[in-house]
Amino acid sequence: MTFKPKEWPRKLRSQEWFGGNSRDTIYHRGWMKNQGFPHDLFDGRPVIGILNTWSELTPCNAHLRDLAERVKHGIYEAGGFPVEVPVFSAAESSFRPTAMMYRNLAALAVEEAMRGQPMDGCVLLVGCDKTTPSLLMAAASTDLPSIVVTGGPMLNGYFQNERVGSGTHLWKFSEAVKAGKMSADEFAEAESSMSRSPGSCNTMGTASTMASMAEALGMALSGNAAIPAVDSRRRVMAQLTGRRIVQMVKDDLKPSDVMTKKAFENAIRTNGAIGGSTNAVVHLLAIAGRLKIDVTLDDWDRCGKDVATIVNLMPSGKYLMEEFFYAGGLPVVLKRLGEAGLLHKDALTVSGETQWDQVKNVVNHNEDVILPVQNALTSQGGIAVLKGNLAPKGAVLKPSAASEELLIHRGRAVVFEDIDDYKAKINDENLDIDETCIMVLKNCGPKGYPGMAEVGNMGLPPKILRKGITDMIRISDARMSGTAYGTVILHTSPEAAAGGPLAVVQNGDMIAVDVPNRHLHLDISDAELASRLAAWKPNIEHPTSGYAWLHHMHVEGADTGADLDFLKGGRGSAVGKDSH
Structure with missing residues (x-):
């Protein structure tokens, strides 16, 4: 140019x-x-x-x-x-x-x-x-x-002669503590190594x-x-x-x-x-x-x-x-x-x-x-955009951080209605889940959390970690930290809080993930999906004042950048006498 x-x-x-x-x-x-x-x-x-x-x-x-x-x-x-x-x-x-x-x-x-x-x-x-x-x-x-x-x-951080990556090792060490492979004292000692x-x-x-x-x-x-x-x-x-x-x-x-x-x-x-x-x-x-x-x-x-x-x-x-x-x-x-x-x-x-x-x-x-x-770490390292009846406007996955054996998978949904529901259930030894399941988290998108927090890389249940399993498919309308890893499907759009299909996934539903073919499918009939969506009602409280209200009322979906609708577009240069 x-x-x-x-x-x-x-x-x-x-x-x-x-x-x-x-x-x-x-x-x-x-x-x-x-x-x-x-x-x-x-x-x-x-x-x-x-x-x-x-x-x-x-x-x-x-x-x-x-x-x-x-x-x-x-x-x-x-x-x-x-x-x-x-x-x-x-x-x-x-x-x-x-x-x-x-x-x-x-x-x-x-x-x-x-x-x-x-x-x-x-x-x-x-x-x-x-x-x-x-x-x-x-x-x-x-x-x-x-x-x-x-x-x-x-x-670089170092702990016990191992490179420590900020964020990445936080997730790794945290899971190790839950699996009984690292003591709480060692975790606390590692803290200073992450940010030196x-x-x-x-x-x-x-x-x-x-x-x-x-x-x-x-x-x-x-x-x-x-x-x-x-x-x-x-x-x-x-x-x-x-x-x-x-x-x-x-x-x-x-x-x-x-x-x-x-x-x-x-x-x-x-x-x-x-x-x-x-x-x-x-x-x-x-x-x-x-x-x-x-x-x-x-x-x-x-x-x-x-x-x-x-x-x-x-x-x-x-x-x-x-x-x-x-x-x-x-x-x-x-x-x-x-x-x-x-x-x-x-x-x-x-x-x-x-x-x-x-x-x-x-x-x-x-x-x-x-x-x-x-x-190369992977021959197709770009962000994978998945679409299907579960994500009509798209969802994203980072192949270079995912487990290859999970890129094509069909599993039973274990549903968490929001982040509080996840926190209440994830450590319960009676949670009906195994490593073949797909963890589904709702109401954590731009409108839902609110703000689209980095909670999409849900920690696995301790009983799964103790088996030596370190990855499962996780699906949400949330984001995850760039330092995180795993087979994590994010930014599912439309989000649950806006009435997207994610909102009506139920425990026991089967979900098919096909990353090579960019497909994400909730395995129910079109009629059943339509019926569930017609019966859906919002189940979270919306902000009523302040910036949180402004954000909720005007934020767009993750599929277009989650910006406020009134700030988009070529809105005019600041140059000129009328700019102040």
């Missing part, structure tokens, strides 16, 4: 606040000067908002104050005026009922911060799962020149996946995704990003120039190659919806189906993000995709170069971490 920069110099958006000597501009400048800013910073140079999701209650992002200073250095060096703006920060590890409920609120709040304040361009300073998509959604809606820099992953440095999850969880998606979309500088949080090169990346955004403003290089349909197809294929999180599905659908780009679940299946998973990282493989960085990181993966004819090489990036120009000369330094295609 060719991009034609606008001529420079020209009047910038921020000059509507700071340019000239009217009463209003003197008012705006005067208040800013109480922070000690020299007068010449208001002379027409680009004003760059550093949108910082730092928060001590967002542990993945708790080190971003330092990175913000590095971004400022770069902006000043390039002749810009940096202003740091704290924005809504939702952490999956601490927000209840789930950070996903607040992704859309964060996107709305950040969008209004961008629209209502004198910014010519923005650095999106992100890290934890929902901060990356929420700020990308906001940037897509305002279309101000924007660039992502992530906080980076934690260092600043940064986000060191597995290919949602945070690292979304950092990779930002880079694959072209919205971050090449190599950004994998640099560990505490590596000095993360600070260098932040400073270079600060320099680059100033030139992007001068060139008027906007998110809509970079995040095209080709860019989304590149990201979808990249997700398959890295064994990325299923959460990337709802996030990329939501970002595309903000740009009014037609990206659907069918695109996920079409683009990702024949992509081999070549990144040997937990939860699909054995290594962690630190090794991925040392091996060459995402640029090596993008080069492999390009060599296989699976990359739109001409897709533009925030660097001003194409994806291919950035990665064509990179080298893989460890072929046990970034595997040759013939040694």
Whole structure:
């Protein structure tokens, strides 16, 4: 793709606040000067908002104050005026009922911060799962020149001479305790091994996946995704990003120039190659919806189906993000995709170069971490989109984290009406369940939980774990952590709380799963299904006030990104006098 920069110099958006000597501009400048800013910073140079999701209650992002200073250095060096703006920060590890409920609120709040304040361009300073998509959604809606820099992953964890992947080993150790294979004291001791440095999850969880998606979309500088949080090169990346955004403003290089349909197809294929999180599905659908780009679940299946998973990282493989960085990181993966004819090489990036120009000369330094295609973890690593009478609008599964022997299976449904029902029953030794059954969890979708919590990877019953069984098919309208693993079918749409077929599954029903043929079938007659749906009535309480009510009333299904309906579509650039 060719991009034609606008001529420079020209009047910038921020000059509507700071340019000239009217009463209003003197008012705006005067208040800013109480922070000690020299007068010449208001002379027409680009004003760059550093949108910082730092928060001590967002542990993945708790080190971003330092990175913000590095971004400022770069902006000043390039002749810009940096202003740091704290924005809504939702952490999956601490927000209840789930950070996903607040992704859309964060996107709305950040969008209004961008629209209502004198910014010519923005650095999106992100890290934890929902901060990356929420700020990308906001940037897509305002279309101000924007660039992502992530906080980076934690260092490897180690416990009893074993690599410990944040999240992934939490599930593993928790199941081991329930199976009687690990003591509670050992579990507590392992806790500190999981998070031994600043940064986000060191597995290919949602945070690292979304950092990779930002880079694959072209919205971050090449190599950004994998640099560990505490590596000095993360600070260098932040400073270079600060320099680059100033030139992007001068060139008027906007998110809509970079995040095209080709860019989304590149990201979808990249997700398959890295064994990325299923959460990337709802996030990329939501970002595309903000740009009014037609990206659907069918695109996920079409683009990702024949992509081999070549990144040997937990939860699909054995290594962690630190090794991925040392091996060459995402640029090596993008080069492999390009060599296989699976990359739109001409897709533009925030660097001003194409994806291919950035990665064509990179080298893989460890072929046990970034595997040759013939040694791939799985030959079809993209997200599998299943459809059928149980999921008319689709459900998703991550093949690289699933058990091959369960990809074609027919089993008896054991139903949990909601997460509380699951918690009440799962440890009961009298629960009528064996390893051939299929666990079904309802009312945990966007409207149901509310917010679509990461509970889809239901822990197995202790009596099953004691047999040495570590995986069963699980079906829900929920999400699961990108650090989790197993044969877990998620995002079933329409969700149960909206009256989808999942709502009427009963204990004892037989369910057929056929992942190779992308089929998910509730084995009852069409007439019986219609009769059950006609008799169905909502069985959960809906919020009646506050943001929870707004979310419930306006959130769309997971199949289109679970965004709020009134925030979708090309809603207009923030540039212009009527924007504040």
